[in-house]
Amino acid sequence: MAATAADVGFARPRQAAVTLVTFVVVAVLVAATAALAYRWYFRTEIPEGVTSLLGISVVALYLNTTSLGSVAVGDNPALLAPESVFFNLVSLGVAAVMAPVGRYVGDRLAVDVFALSGAKQLEGELSGVVRAVGxxxxxxxxxxxxxxxxxxxxxxxxxxxxxxxxxxxxxxxxxxxxxxxxxxxxxxxxxxxxxxxxxxxxxxxxxxxxxxxSRAAGLGPTLAPGSVAIAVAADPPNTATVGDTVQLWRDEPEPKRVATGELRGVADDAVTVALDESDAERLTDEEGYRLVTLPAEPHADREFASLLRNADETMASVTVEAGSDLEGSTVGEVGAVVAAIRPEGGSVQPIPRRAYALGAGDLVYLVGRPDAIRRIEAAAAAGAGAVPTDGGTEPGRSADEETDDEETDRPDDADRAQRS
Structure with a gap:
């Protein structure tokens, strides 16, 4: 610029316009550079206030430097003259307004460049050009x-x-x-x-x-219905470990078995035991107990529940409403594993045949991914959309195998399934 910022004012319109445009360019470039560097280092968008502060700071630094330079060479500019103060305020305001523009440009440029360079994770919207050529x-x-x-x-x-x-x-x-x-x-x-x-x-x-x-944590999700976990003062065997089946005995006035449960934790003389609610009511805080470890027994139901908690699949129950799209569909057409069905007014039928037709009021117990169960719940509601299916075949089985199953379904097969 021909004149310093200290000498420029709106009395010289051309010089004032050139100076303000220069400030705009500088503020935008600084904000864009900061946004690009921030995105590259932190993989997220720079806060808007930071870029505004940078844009204002670079203009303020220039104004102060030129003013002090004029004072140093003896020009003694009228720094506090109304015209100079007003021009400086306008310059800072222009920088504050244009800095967000630089922030937006720099961030979009960073997202597109990083995307084309092979980045796997971004936080920001890609431009249409990059989406097309990427x-x-x-x-x-x-x-x-x-x-x-x-x-x-x-x-x-x-x-x-x-x-x-x-x-x-x-x-x-x-x-x-x-x-x-x-x-x-x-x-x-x-x-x-x-x-x-x-x-x-x-x-x-x-x-x-x-x-x-989130994954379930703590004891609560691991307890079966009708059971509780309680901490008691007891003397557990040295070899007892979590998961052992134990008996709680009271010594006085005479040895007596109080309850049977599963050992869940030991901390000094405090023992946490999972047991039935009715057995827990017989325990008191005033007495100590002795624990007797019983021989190990397989608990297939607990093992299944433990595996299911760590899998993507989950369990849910769905009631088939009258007039829903699920009414009249067969078990084989449902896009999830049907573990059991409780017909309205009837007894539970475990592992029903694939040809079983669902009726209104049936309570269906399902095992499947959450998205599949969500669609089945929607189909079971009256006035819902089409029934989600898995193509009529179970995972890993061909259509020919399923057809053979349907042809060989006999009443004695159903009876054996109900007894299993």
């Missing part, structure tokens, strides 16, 4: 308030949802929809520590539904 599928998660909780699992924390919100994950373009979903679920579990994921995706990676849940 050899990947970008999956952008919804906002925090659009992330749902899974009914059958503990909810995740709001902080975890905020961490997931609007994050863009990149995957190879040639993946099928199912492969894309599986990879996305695996990455969310590994990189974000999410226990369970229920998500629906379009072929282009658009998220239609997204819900998360």
């Amino acid at each position: 050899r990947f599928t970008a999956v952008t998660l919804p906002a925090a308030d659009a992330i749902a909780d899974m009914d059958t699992y503990d909810p995740v924390s709001p902080e975890k949802k905020a961490e997931l919100a609007e994050t863009t994950l990149l995957f190879p373009r040639k993946l099928s929809t199912e492969e894309l979903r599986d990879r996305l679920v695996a990455r969310l579990k590994e990189e974000y520590g999410v226990g369970y994921v229920d998500i629906d995706l379009d072929a282009d990676g658009t998220v239609e539904y997204f819900a998360v849940g």
